[in-house]
Amino acid sequence: MEAAAAGTNYLNNGYGVTSWLLTKDHKRIAILYLISITVMFLLGSLFAVGIRVELLTPQGDFVGADTYNKLFTMHGVVMVFFFLIPSIPAVLGNFLVPMMIGARDLAFPRINLASWYIYVFGAAFSMYAMLAGGVDTGWTFYTPYSSASSNTNVIPMALGIFITGFSSILTGLNFIVTIHTMRAPGLTWFRLPLFIWAHYATSLIMILGTPVIAITILLVALERGLGIGIFDPALGGDPILFQHLFWFYSHPAVYIMILPAMGVTSEVIACFSRKRIFGYGFVAISSLAIAIFGFLVWGHHMFVSGQSVYAALVFSVLSFSVAIPSAVKVFNWTATLYKGSISFEAPMLYAMGFIGLFTIGGLTGLFLSSLGLDVHVHDTYFVVAHFHYIMVGGAIMGYQGGLHFWWPKMFGKMYPEGPARIAAALVFIGFNLTFFPQFVVGYLGMPRRYHAYPDEFQVLNVLSTAGASILALGYLLPAFYLLWSLKYGKDAGPNPWRATGLEWQTASPPPTENFESTPFVDEDAYEYGAREAHVV
Amino acid sequence: MSSKFPLFPEQASTLAADVDLLYFFLIAVSLFFTVLIAALVIIFAVKYRRRSENDVGADIHGSLALELLWSVIPLGIALVMFAWGAKVYLDIARPPDNAMEIFVVGKQWMWKIQHMEGRREINQLHVPIGKPVKLTITSEDVIHSFYVPAFRVKKDAVPGRYTELWFEATKPGSYHLFCAEYCGTEHSKMIGQVIAMAPAAYEEWLTGSDIAPVALSVPPAGAAAGATSGAAGAAPEGMAKAGEGVFLQKGCLACHMAAPGSLGPNLAGVFGKERKFVDGSTKVADEAYLRESILTPLKHVVEGFQPVMPTYQGQISEQELMQLIQYIKSLGQPAEGEAVNAPAQDDATTAGEES
Numbered sequence: 001m002e003a004a005a006a007g008t009n010y011l012n013n014g015y016g017v018t019s020w021l022l023t024k025d026h027k028r029i030a031i032l033y034l035i036s037i038t039v040m041f042l043l044g045s046l047f048a049v050g051i052r053v054e055l056l057t058p059q060g061d062f063v064g065a066d067t068y069n070k071l072f073t074m075h076g077v078v079m080v081f082f083f084l085i086p087s088i089p090a091v092l093g094n095f096l097v098p099m100m101i102g103a104r105d106l107a108f109p110r111i112n113l114a115s116w117y118i119y120v121f122g123a124a125f126s127m128y129a130m131l132a133g134g135v136d137t138g139w140t141f142y143t144p145y146s147s148a149s150s151n152t153n154v155i156p157m158a159l160g161i162f163i164t165g166f167s168s169i170l171t172g173l174n175f176i177v178t179i180h181t182m183r184a185p186g187l188t189w190f191r192l193p194l195f196i197w198a199h200y201a202t203s204l205i206m207i208l209g210t211p212v213i214a215i216t217i218l219l220v221a222l223e224r225g226l227g228i229g230i231f232d233p234a235l236g237g238d239p240i241l242f243q244h245l246f247w248f249y250s251h252p253a254v255y256i257m258i259l260p261a262m263g264v265t266s267e268v269i270a271c272f273s274r275k276r277i278f279g280y281g282f283v284a285i286s287s288l289a290i291a292i293f294g295f296l297v298w299g300h301h302m303f304v305s306g307q308s309v310y311a312a313l314v315f316s317v318l319s320f321s322v323a324i325p326s327a328v329k330v331f332n333w334t335a336t337l338y339k340g341s342i343s344f345e346a347p348m349l350y351a352m353g354f355i356g357l358f359t360i361g362g363l364t365g366l367f368l369s370s371l372g373l374d375v376h377v378h379d380t381y382f383v384v385a386h387f388h389y390i391m392v393g394g395a396i397m398g399y400q401g402g403l404h405f406w407w408p409k410m411f412g413k414m415y416p417e418g419p420a421r422i423a424a425a426l427v428f429i430g431f432n433l434t435f436f437p438q439f440v441v442g443y444l445g446m447p448r449r450y451h452a453y454p455d456e457f458q459v460l461n462v463l464s465t466a467g468a469s470i471l472a473l474g475y476l477l478p479a480f481y482l483l484w485s486l487k488y489g490k491d492a493g494p495n496p497w498r499a500t501g502l503e504w505q506t507a508s509p510p511p512t513e514n515f516e517s518t519p520f521v522d523e524d525a526y527e528y529g530a531r532e533a534h535v536v
Numbered sequence: 537m538s539s540k541f542p543l544f545p546e547q548a549s550t551l552a553a554d555v556d557l558l559y560f561f562l563i564a565v566s567l568f569f570t571v572l573i574a575a576l577v578i579i580f581a582v583k584y585r586r587r588s589e590n591d592v593g594a595d596i597h598g599s600l601a602l603e604l605l606w607s608v609i610p611l612g613i614a615l616v617m618f619a620w621g622a623k624v625y626l627d628i629a630r631p632p633d634n635a636m637e638i639f640v641v642g643k644q645w646m647w648k649i650q651h652m653e654g655r656r657e658i659n660q661l662h663v664p665i666g667k668p669v670k671l672t673i674t675s676e677d678v679i680h681s682f683y684v685p686a687f688r689v690k691k692d693a694v695p696g697r698y699t700e701l702w703f704e705a706t707k708p709g710s711y712h713l714f715c716a717e718y719c720g721t722e723h724s725k726m727i728g729q730v731i732a733m734a735p736a737a738y739e740e741w742l743t744g745s746d747i748a749p750v751a752l753s754v755p756p757a758g759a760a761a762g763a764t765s766g767a768a769g770a771a772p773e774g775m776a777k778a779g780e781g782v783f784l785q786k787g788c789l790a791c792h793m794a795a796p797g798s799l800g801p802n803l804a805g806v807f808g809k810e811r812k813f814v815d816g817s818t819k820v821a822d823e824a825y826l827r828e829s830i831l832t833p834l835k836h837v838v839e840g841f842q843p844v845m846p847t848y849q850g851q852i853s854e855q856e857l858m859q860l861i862q863y864i865k866s867l868g869q870p871a872e873g874e875a876v877n878a879p880a881q882d883d884a885t886t887a888g889e890e891s
Contacts, residue, residue, distance in 0.1 A: 065721050065722060065723075065724065065725075066721050069718075069720070069723070136720070136721075138718045140718075142678075142679060144678050144679070144695060145678040145679065145718070145719060145720060148677075148678070149644070149677060149678045149719075149720060150720065233694075233695045233697075234695070234696075234850075238696075239679055239694060239696070273584075273593050274586070274591065274593045275592070275594065275596070276595070276596070278596060278597075278598050279597075279598035279602075280597070280598065282598070282603050304690050304692050305679075305692045305694065305699075306691070306694055306697065309625070309626065312625065313622055313625075316618055316621060316622060317615075317618050320614035320618050323610060323614050324607055324610055327610040328606060328607055330573060331606040332598075332603075334577055337576070337577060337581060337584065338580055338584070339584055339593060339596060340580070340584045340593035341584065341592055341593050342580070342581050342584050342586055344585075355573065355577060356574060356577070359569065359573050359574075360566075360570060363562075363565070363569060363570065364566070366562060366565075366566070366614070366617055367562050367566075369617070369618070370562065370617050370618070370620070370621030370624075371621040371622050371625030372554070372558055372620070372623065372624020372627070372628060373555060373558050373559055373562065373621055374621075375555075375625065375628055375688065375689060375690055376555050376685070376688040376690065378690060378716070379681060379683070379690070379716040440543055443544070443559070444543070444544070444685065445545050445683070445686075445714065447683065447714045447715070447716040447724075448716075448718070449718040449724075450723065450724035451723070453724065454727075456541065456542055459540075528592045529592050529593070
């Protein structure tokens with residue numbers, strides 16, 4: 001192991017451009033994804049800045065209405081399709097799935113590289129759509145507005161999303177095959193780290209759900225381009241059909257974002273409590289339960305669309321069913337802390353923040369599943385607040401926590417702990433200040449996607465914008481110290497956190513082949529008590 | 537609405553208090569669990585903080601009893617929330633039988649409203665308090681959503697179909713009307729007011745003149761469209777009467793005659809009746825069915841008639857459609873049945889496609 005650390009690793013094994021652009025190493029592909037999604041995150045954040053500045057005042061005075069509509073559309077499209085969905089799976093998952101199961105690479109390394117190219121190709125289409133004037137349909141592309149009314153670049157944007165979907169499908173496929181076939185000897189299903197269970201469940205959604213959004217968004221483009229009547233009632237189509245198809249993917253897509261973050265949280269909490277995850281089996285299976293139930297609840301986005309009362313009742317009760325596995329996870333993480341040996345490095349702060357914010361995000365989801373209440377808050381800022389608690393408070397907190405946790409593994413260097421803790425605190429405080437007031441303004445009745453709004457909503461919007469500027473600091477800070485650490489950070493060594501898990505048993509950064517010899521697993525995940533004897 | 541910094545919306549309909557009560561229940565449950573989780577996390581974090589470098593956590597694997605406990609309790613609470621939410625939803629979904637009807641058409645970017653008695657308005661809806669009001673809603677272009685926060689009601693306006701929404705205002709005042717479904721450039725300007733008035737004041741208002749008959753081309757300047765109580769011009773034409781005009785102007789009478797042997801069915805008394813079609817299926821003739829029969833007449837051809845009616849898709853505005861439907865509905869009222877139509881015929885001959 002010492003020899004490997006001193007010798008070649010995946011980072012110094014070739015410096016040429018082609019050694020990166022034609023790499024089949026899952027770890028290098030993870031780095032390619034890391035760079036690409038960071039660019040997209042920056043872009044999506046800039047759009048968010050535009051939105052929050054506009055909403056400082058009730059009059060639409062910072063940008064025009066059309067510009068504002070494009071800002072929130074592109075914020076949503078970029079963040080959802082080009083940042084959140086690939087984030088943890090394509091970066092951390094790509095890097096860690098083979099390492100955690102003791103494999104050399106993913107099952108299909110070439111397909112893995114292809115998925116990155118497909119992602120870049122799709123992103124290029126959407127970049128073109130944005131540079132050529134943008135899109136103003138909202139990330140939801142509701143018909144017939146998107147297919148018949150909007151005069152913006154819907155078709156290139158739709159094609160960008162269509163193309164990128166294949167990258168998601170291929171990544172999911174690769175993970176499933178890898179997890180099934182390439183586990184190290186002795187690594188049975190119920191010895192797998194919960195990160196792997198979460199990625200397995202996520203991959204199921206990716207391969208089953210993504211084809212539906214691909215077809216749907218293509219149909220929008222076809223209706224728009226060729227006048228084929230699918231969704232536009234003027235052409236004999238049904239606009240509500242679009243909503244069914246769209247949410248059939250896009251609700252489960254929320255679980256593509258949150259399940260991997262739950263996986264990260266499980267790893268981090270176990271490590272910094274130095275304790276096995278309480279109720280491991282329940283936490284593992286609840287990921288699958290969320291993935292499966294998640295496919296049955298799409299109609300809760302349509303309670304005021306005029307769908308039948310009976311359909312609404314069924315979708316409501318099924319939506320509540322997702323609450324159970326989610327609650328099980330939160331209780332188990334909390335119980336894991338009990339009698340642990342807890343320390344508070346930055347990844348742990350993110351994980352604890354995740355529990356809090358996901359709890360609020362999940363509970364406010366119950367408000368939206370409650371039929372009579374949803375009628376009032378549907379399409380208001382209450383919904384905006386709710387899903388940001390899940391997607392930002394949950395998914396991005398998880399991503400940030402995971403990035404800090406595995407940064408030493410990925411680059412062999414420690415990030416500076418002080419600034420990292422400050423960043424985690426800024427994110428938590430800034431996030432709550434940004435989005436909590438939106439619950440209040442939503443219940444007051446402020447609709448989403450409003451460029452201008454009545455005066456009485458201003459105070460809450462000013463609070464929200466103030467919070468967003470704190471949040472922005474919390475996101476910018478890591479960009480500096482993480483880059484700084486690449487050159488000046490302390491050497492991490494193979495296992496700086498003294499964590500269990502196969503990825504920590506090899507050098508940091510790992511050698512191209514991951515392990516010098518195939519590891520053998522003879523214990524459950526998170527055996528912190530047993531492991532203490534042979535800490536590296 | 538008066539406060540500069542409200543934290544809670546006004547309650548101005550009979551449904552509002554029910555929705556708010558459910559809201560408070562959910563807040564209470566959420567508060568309980570959030571505080572519980574936060575307290576446990578903080579207490580454990582402090583109490584079990586690492587004291588020496590090599591400490592490890594206790595070797596605890598889990599507890600089936602606890603897993604069951606924290607699955608079953610949330611499930612029970614969730615079911616209560618579901619049942620309560622469903623009850624409130626059903627109340628919101630079902631207008632009382634005695635509700636008065638008003639017609640709403642959304643278009644980019646304005647709300648066009650017509651009262652049964654004929655009076656029209658834009659971006660304003662005058663309603664009496666203490667009386668259930670049912671809105672029949674559609675859209676001329678894209679999806680909009682009719683939302684009155686003070687009443688806690690919302691319903692999408694979907695092109696190509698009718699949706700309905702009802703409320704009963706409880707106190708006079710002016711309340712926000714928003715478009716809640718994103719609909720393009722001026723989405724945030726597709727707003728207006730619902731003005732709830734004492735019944736007598738409403739009756740008087742009804743007899744006033746429209747804002748302007750050509751107001752359809754006026755830019756959607758929400759607040760600017762004032763000028764409501766200038767009780768000048770003649771009393772407006774009722775919707776059914778206007779519908780009769782459409783009926784004559786579109787030449788419907790040529791086929792839908794009261795005489796036997798007419799190409800299309802006699803329309804008297806059709807509304808609310810079950811219709812039998814050539815393929816053997818049946819359907820109750822409600823507003824949605826009448827609309828469909830005018831726009832896509834060959835979809836359901838009534839037994840005993842030929843599929844000969846042309847489509848009126850694109851040739852009739854949403855507003856005219858609503859008027860026409862009101863006219864057909866008015867034919868069903870017993871007193872008028874005789875006057876407008878031939879002697880009552882039995883089912884076999886009255887059956888036929890509508891329009």
